[in-house]
Amino acid sequence: MDPALLRERELFKKRALSQPTVEKKVVPSESSGSKKKKSKGDKEVSSSKHGSDASNGNFNLKALTGSSGYKFGCLAKIVNYMKTRHQRGDTHHLTLDEILDETKLLDIGMKQKQWLMSEALASNPKIEVRDGKYAFKPKYHLKDKKALLRLLDKHDQLGLGGVLLDDVEEGLPNSAKALKVLGDQIIFVTRPDKKKILFYNDKHCQFTVDEEFTKLWRSIPVDSMDDEKIEDYLKRQGISSMQETGPKKVLPMKRKKPGGQKKRRFKTHNDHLAGVLEDYSEGVPAKK
Incomplete structure (x- = not known):
């Protein structure tokens, strides 16, 4: 190697070692911290918009006021409450505002209230409407x-x-x-x-049956007799039996056998010329 180049290389090393170097520490700026805080705040706002509460884990139904699930959830809660109060003995009718107050559904909007009054509660088979008030409607009204x-x-x-x-x-x-x-x-x-x-x-x-009749009843064997034989016996004795009391037997469906196609019948024409037309398929017949 060229000695001149080696000398320049050694001089460069000496100069580099003689010069002190200072490392720069990266200090987090206020802008980055504010961004982190802002992003965290945005998450909290978005979570509150979606109806979740991180502090207690509850679900905010108010965020779902526009969905059909919220409407039918309110309806189910009202019907269950009306049934429960009826079973307690509170059978008097309530207005919609009283029902919403007792079920703690005061945060619903006017559209939902109108839907409950005009459609949901009015057409529900378990709710009775009388003079704008509502009560539970059981299958049997039993007071005591x-x-x-x-x-x-x-x-x-x-x-x-x-x-x-x-x-x-x-x-x-x-x-x-x-x-x-x-x-x-x-x-x-x-x-x-x-x-x-x-x-x-x-x-x-409830009456006492004589022991003689009980013995006669139990002495008649019916194990070997099916329903048809018992019915025939009753008919011969002039006794009619109840019909269609047992489960109906479902007959198995008959499957069509494959390949059993019917022969097609072709319509014939010129039937009125029978005996007049001649057959020339084997050539011209000889003159008679």
Whole structure:
């Protein structure tokens, strides 16, 4: 290597080492801090706009006043409240403002109030409207336990069967207490779907059967007889049976066999010329 270049290189190193260097520290400016604070504030504003509250984790329904979900949520809350107060015994009618006050729905707008008055509550099958006031409308209006007994007795006399316990609890205020007081005057039957049915326990039908008749009844074997044979026997004895009481049998659908296409029939023409036309498919026939 050229010695002159080596000397210049050594001189450059010496000059570089002799010059002191100072590192500059990066100090965060106020503008960046304000930006961070501003971004944080923007997030808080946006969260408040979307109806969330970070302090208590509650959801602000007021932010959803324009959505259909909020409207139907208010309707469901009102109907459930009206049902609950009816079951407590408060069966008197209320105005819409009184309902909104008791359900704490005072922040809804005029459009929602108009929708509740003109459509939602007016057409709801569980709400009764009378003179601009509203009350719960159960399937059976039962004031007390005596009304329930009369209803069950009527169903028993007309052969209508029992009454769902859910319908009784819906329409009878303090139903649990009333059912407990009635005791054995009501019979509970549980359906296969776990729902309970109430029947009137008519004690006039309770009588003692002679043991001789009981033995005769139990001595008749019916295990080997199906419903058709029992019905034929009853008809021969001049006794008619109830019809369509059991579950209906669903017949399986008959499937069409593939390939069984019908032959098409072609319409024939010139039937009026039968015996006049001649067949020339095998050539011209010889003259007779």
